[in-house]
Each structure stands twice: as structure tokens, then as C-alpha cells.
Amino acid sequence: MTAFKSLSSAMVKGFLRDKMTLFFVFLFPLMFLVVFGLLFSDAGSDKTKIAAVGEGPVLSALEQTGALELEKYGDEATARQKVNDGDLPAAVVVNGDRVDVTFAASDQVAAGTVLGIVSGVVDKINLGEAQVTPRFTLEAKPVEDASLKPIQYLTPGILSWAISISGVFGAALTMVSWRKKQVLRRIRLAPVSATTVLSSRVLVSVGTAVAQGVVFVAVAMLPMFGLKLTGQWYLALPLLVLGTTAFFAIGMLVGAFCKTEEAASGAANIIILPMAFLSGTFFPVENAPGWLQVVSNVFPLRHMNDGMLDVLVRGKGVEALLLPSAVLIGFTLVVGFLAARLFRWED
Amino acid sequence: MTGARIPAVVVADIRKNYGELKAVDGVSFTVAEGEFFGILGPNGAGKTTTLEIVEGLRKADAGHVTLLGEEPWPRNPKLLPKIGVQLQASSFFEKLTAREQLQTFGSLYGVSRQTADDMLELVGLTDKADVQENKLSGGQRQRLSIACALVHDPDIVFLDEPTAALDPQARRNLWDVLRAIQARGKTIVYTTHYLDEAEILCDRVAIMDRGRILAMDAPATLVRGLNAPTHVVLQKGVLTREAARDITGVEDAQEDEVSLTISTRKPAPVLSALADRGTLDGLQVRTATLEDVFLDLTGREYRA
Numbered sequence: 001m002t003a004f005k006s007l008s009s010a011m012v013k014g015f016l017r018d019k020m021t022l023f024f025v026f027l028f029p030l031m032f033l034v035v036f037g038l039l040f041s042d043a044g045s046d047k048t049k050i051a052a053v054g055e056g057p058v059l060s061a062l063e064q065t066g067a068l069e070l071e072k073y074g075d076e077a078t079a080r081q082k083v084n085d086g087d088l089p090a091a092v093v094v095n096g097d098r099v100d101v102t103f104a105a106s107d108q109v110a111a112g113t114v115l116g117i118v119s120g121v122v123d124k125i126n127l128g129e130a131q132v133t134p135r136f137t138l139e140a141k142p143v144e145d146a147s148l149k150p151i152q153y154l155t156p157g158i159l160s161w162a163i164s165i166s167g168v169f170g171a172a173l174t175m176v177s178w179r180k181k182q183v184l185r186r187i188r189l190a191p192v193s194a195t196t197v198l199s200s201r202v203l204v205s206v207g208t209a210v211a212q213g214v215v216f217v218a219v220a221m222l223p224m225f226g227l228k229l230t231g232q233w234y235l236a237l238p239l240l241v242l243g244t245t246a247f248f249a250i251g252m253l254v255g256a257f258c259k260t261e262e263a264a265s266g267a268a269n270i271i272i273l274p275m276a277f278l279s280g281t282f283f284p285v286e287n288a289p290g291w292l293q294v295v296s297n298v299f300p301l302r303h304m305n306d307g308m309l310d311v312l313v314r315g316k317g318v319e320a321l322l323l324p325s326a327v328l329i330g331f332t333l334v335v336g337f338l339a340a341r342l343f344r345w346e347d
Numbered sequence: 348m349t350g351a352r353i354p355a356v357v358v359a360d361i362r363k364n365y366g367e368l369k370a371v372d373g374v375s376f377t378v379a380e381g382e383f384f385g386i387l388g389p390n391g392a393g394k395t396t397t398l399e400i401v402e403g404l405r406k407a408d409a410g411h412v413t414l415l416g417e418e419p420w421p422r423n424p425k426l427l428p429k430i431g432v433q434l435q436a437s438s439f440f441e442k443l444t445a446r447e448q449l450q451t452f453g454s455l456y457g458v459s460r461q462t463a464d465d466m467l468e469l470v471g472l473t474d475k476a477d478v479q480e481n482k483l484s485g486g487q488r489q490r491l492s493i494a495c496a497l498v499h500d501p502d503i504v505f506l507d508e509p510t511a512a513l514d515p516q517a518r519r520n521l522w523d524v525l526r527a528i529q530a531r532g533k534t535i536v537y538t539t540h541y542l543d544e545a546e547i548l549c550d551r552v553a554i555m556d557r558g559r560i561l562a563m564d565a566p567a568t569l570v571r572g573l574n575a576p577t578h579v580v581l582q583k584g585v586l587t588r589e590a591a592r593d594i595t596g597v598e599d600a601q602e603d604e605v606s607l608t609i610s611t612r613k614p615a616p617v618l619s620a621l622a623d624r625g626t627l628d629g630l631q632v633r634t635a636t637l638e639d640v641f642l643d644l645t646g647r648e649y650r651a
Binding site: 003007010011014018187188189191346 | 402422430447479
């Protein structure tokens with residue numbers, strides 16, 4: 001058995017036998033995926049609920065628009081009271097041919113929506129009664145827009161985040177604990193090159209990342225979450241590998257500075273948590289202020305997220321990999337170089 | 348190899364300073380192949396730094412080291428397979444069993460997996476082969492650590508305080524292991540702060556204090572060189588102090604509540620004289636030890 005193979009297998013065994021690591025690499029991010037996935041599962045705009053009094057074609061037509069939900073009341077006073085109390089944004093009272101709309105002045109957007117729909121319906125019925133041929137015709141059809149359902153958005157983000165955790169923590173903790181326990185010294189005293197040791201450790205991290213990808217995507221694709229992969233989802237694979245090496249390099253840098261496992265975990269958390277939030281792991285970074293979006297570009301996780309979103313759920317092709325890959329490779333080289341310069345065999 | 352054999356270890360006047368502290372201050376020694384060489388001294392004497400320089404883990408500020416004719420510094424991949432270094436009892440891979448540890452370290456040297464089992468047998472851990480390292484006792488971990496240093500069948504073995512922090516039983520078990528290693532023809536260089544242990548195990552010892560070697564020879568030679576008197580201890584009452592002082596060869600006799608202690612540099616005739624009188628009750632003979640040598644060399648009690 002070669003040194004490379006046996007080192008890799010030793011590390012895989014150590015990884016699989018350590019329940020704590022398994023938890024943080026798989027279950028912990030998965031918990032976020034499940035919680036957020038369930039929380040946001042019936043998001044999308046709700047129908048606007050309004051009070052309605054009376055009956056007739058106007059009310060039936062309003063119900064068919066699909067944008068309003070009518071709450072029927074027996075008398076006008078109760079319906080108006082609902083609006084006054086702020087429970088409902090508007091009340092529609094139909095009394096024979098007369099349609100009265102009362103709306104809460106506080107919510108201009110809801111009022112505008114309700115007024116627009118009601119007047120549209122009333123006008124249409126009037127037109128039908130008048131038997132006039134309309135001059136303009138309106139043609140409306142739906143398109144798939146670029147905004148994503150929450151699970152579509154969450155899965156790539158949380159996967160990238162999980163890979164950053166396993167990459168940074170894996171590298172930093174291995175290095176610190178091996179140095180502290182003198183395993184590095186033992187390796188240094190053996191006729192084996194540093195490249196062999198390093199590459200076997202990176203290989204284990206890459207394997208972990210691929211396993212994370214498979215598990216998270218499989219869970220997200222369960223009917224209760226409903227993730228749908230698009231097009232060339234397998235393009236995520238190069239991103240997984242490049243992301244892992246970039247985060248591994250960060251971990252090596254952390255490991256070069258820290259003397260104890262506790263210090264290394266603390267430092268890794270300080271790096272990963274802000275990076276995760278600013279890189280759009282849990283919510284789209286587009287909602288953040290402009291300057292923050294600019295700042296977020298310094299994080300490799302941001303670019304990995306973007307790439308993952310593009311190839312996993314936005315159906316983009318290989319061209320979407322170019323920028324993220326370039327950034328991740330650059331990051332790996334620069335940070336890796338720094339880490340190599342700062343590397344210490346022992347304290 | 349023909350002609351004169353190259354010594355296993357040659358250390359020539361090595362020095363290492365840490366700031367003001369002269370950790371190693373001009374140490375020289377030579378160890379022959381197959382020899383069991385002990386470096387002993389109290390904590391902070393410079394034993395570990397000396398060993399690390401010899402192993403090639405640290406660069407000496409001055410001086411020269413060769414192992415089997417090769418220089419250990421800078422890292423010398425040609426030499427590495429020939430030396431085995433035992434490290435702290437905790438330097439293992441996480442969560443691996445005793446056998447897996449040995450297989451993994453062995454693979455770094457291209458050693459077959461079978462060797463792991465041979466090593467476990469050598470250090471008496473065959474029945475612990477499938478136990479994870481963190482579940483072994485201190486003594487077992489220490490033995491596993493030594494097995495890891497031996498897994499690639501090195502010619503020279505370096506052990507840094509292998510018996511420290513072990514209970515007496517575990518220490519004695521380990522002595523057997525060390526003797527078995529020497530019986531395989533290995534050269535052993537080891538540090539300890541147990542003087543009694545060095546006396547039992549080592550062919551030669553170097554006594555170190557404050558970065559220097561104070562004396563170096565076979566333990567028995569060092570002790571004999573002291574020319575310290577032997578103490579013969581008898582039960583109180585079997586002989587009077589005056590009668591004891593009259594025996595030829597006795598230099599002094601002291602009495603306390605329980606015993607009579609006779610000092611002599613000629614223990615053989617004194618003992619036979621005592622035997623003739625039938626006064627050997629409660630006999631104990633105490634010869635000088637390395638501890639006395641240390642006291643003699645440094646003028647202070649040995650502080651382990």
C-alpha cells in the first residue's frame with residue numbers, strides 16, 4: 001500500500017469514526033436546509049383578503065381573478081369595522097348596481113391593488129353590458145422568471161456553506177492537532193514528501209465535499225422540499241472541487257496561526273459565519289445594500305454560491321463557471337502560497 | 348562494509364542557545380553499533396534538545412552530527428529509513444486502532460502490512476490490536492509509540508524518556524521491550540531521568556546537567572570510580588557498635604533505632620567475618636549508585 005493511499009484511508013477512517021465531525025459536516029448544515037426549506041416552503045405572494053357584502057356578478061368575477069380572497073359579511077357596518085380596525089385592507093359592498101369600496105388609507109399598495117382589480121372587473125362587466133367591440137385587445141401569458149423558489153435558492157447556498165465548513169475546519173484542525181500531537185514530526189521523520197501528505201488530505205476533503213453534495217441535493221429533492229435541478233447540474237462538480245481547495249487553503253492559513261484546536265475552531269468560525277451571511281447562503285445578497293454586495297465579492301464563498309446557483313437551478317451552462325472558477329483558483333493559489341510560507345512543523 | 352565499522356552515532360561539540368539559555372553547551376559523544384546508550388540528567392538538563400539535534404529535528408548552532416556516516420540535518424531522506432524516533436505517547440492518528448496506527452506509519456516507509464502484527468507482538472499488544480489508541484492505558488500507549496518507531500526496522504532507535512510517567516509495573520514491562528530491541532542488534536540512544544533504570548539497561552551512560560556532559564562511561568565503572576564505601580546494614584542488637592568496628596576492613600559503624608550500618612570498602616572479607624560470627628540477621632548490602640555519582644559530580648542531590 002502506498003503512503004498516499006494509506007494516509008488517505010487513515011484520514012477517512014478517522015473522519016467516519018468521529019461523530020462530532022460527521023455532525024458538523026453533514027447534519028448541522030442539513031438542519032439549516034430542512035428548517036429554512038420548511039419555513040419558506042409556501043412562500044410566494046399571498047392573495048389579498050378583503051371584506052365583501054352582498055352578491056351578484058361583480059363579486060363572482062372578483063373571486064375568479066385569483067388575486068383576491070373575499071370574506072363575506074352580512075352587513076355593511078361589520079365589514080367597514082374590519083377595515084377601520086386594520087384587520088382587512090378594504091371592503092367591497094355591492095348593493096344592487098352600486099359598488100362601494102372602502103379602503104384603509106394606511107396601506108397604499110394593498111389599496112391600489114384592490115381598487116385596480118375592482119375597477120377592472122366593474123369596467124369589464126359594464127363593457128359586456130354595453131355590447132361594444134373593444135378597440136384594444138389584451139394578451140397576457142406567463143413566463144418562468146429568474147426569481148427562485150426558496151428551496152432552489154437555499155440548496156446551492158447551504159451546500160457551498162457546508163463545503164466551506166468542512167474545508168476550513170478539516171484543514172485547520174488536522175494541522176493543529178497533528179502539530180500538537182507530533183504526528184507532523186513523525187511524518188517529517190519518515191521518507192515521505194510533504195506533497196504526498198498534503199494531497200492525500202486534500203483528496204479526503206474533496207471526497208467529503210462530493211458526499212455532502214450528494215446528500216444535500218438528495219434531501220432537497222424529496223417531495224416535501226421539491227428541489228428541481230436544471231440542465232447541466234453536473235457542472236457543479238468542478239465547483240465543488242475548486243471550492244474545497246480554496247477553503248482548504250484558508251484552513252491551512254488558520255492552522256498555521258493557531259496553536260490549539262480551540263483557537264483554530266474559533267478563528268474558523270469568525271471567518272466562516274460572516275462570510276456565509278455576506279455571500280448569500282441564507283438569503284439573496286441582492287437584497288443587501290450596494291456597498292455590502294461589493295464587499296461580498298472578496299469572499300470565495302460568494303463566487304462559489306453564484307456558480308452553484310447558475311449551474312444547479314438556473315440552467316446555465318459551462319460559461320457560468322468561468323468567473324467563479326477563476327476566482328476560486330486564484331484564491332487557492334494566493335492563500336495556499338501564504339499558508340505554505342507560514343507553515344510550521346512544530347510550535 | 349569492510350574494515351573499521353562506522354560508529355552509529357557521532358556527536359561533536361554541539362551547541363544550542365535559546366536566548367541567554369545555553370540549552371546544549373558543547374556536547375560530544377560516540378555510540379557504537381548495537382550499543383545501548385543512555386543520556387540522563389534532571390529535567391532541563393538539555394537531554395531532549397540534544398536528542399532532537401541528533402535526530403535531525405533541530406539545527407545545532409554549532410557542532411557536527413553524523414548517523415551511520417550521514418548528516419541528519421538538513422532533512423536527509425536517505426538516512427530517515429535507518430533511524431526510528433519514539434515521540435510523545437500521544438502522537439497518533441485520530442481514532443485508529445493500534446494495528447491501523449502501525450500500518451499507517453509503516454506505509455510511510457513502504458513496509459508491508461504484516462509487519463504491524465510483528466511489532467504488536469514485540470511490544471506485547473497483540474490482544475489490543477483492534478483497540479483504538481485513545482482507549483489504551485498509558486503504558487500500552489507508550490509501548491505502541493515505541494512500536495511505531497520500530498515499524499520500519501531502523502538501525503538506530505531514539506527514545507526520549509520512554510518510561511516517564513509510567514507505574515513501576517509498566518516500567519518493568521517496558522524494560523523487557525527495550526532489551527528485546529537491543530537483542531535484535533539495534534543501537535539504542537535513550538534519555539531518562541531514572542538513574543536506577545539507566546544502571547540496569549545501559550551499556551554506557553552520559554550524565555548531563557545544564558547543557559553539558561559531566562561524566563560518561565559504563566554505569567558500573569562510574570560507580571566504581573567513585574570509590575564510595577559499601578554499606579552493610581544489620582538488624583540492631585545482633586552486634587554491638589564496638590564489635591563491628593573491630594572487624595578488619597570496617598571503616599565506620601553507626602547505629603540507629605532499628606539497624607546497625609557498617610561502612611566498608613572491602614565488603615567481601617567483612618561479610619565473611621560477619622558470617623563466621625553468625626550475625627547476618629536482617630542483612631542488607633547497599634553499594635553506591637549512579638545517584639551517588641550524580642551527587643559527587645554536581646555537589647547536590649539528584650532532582651528528578
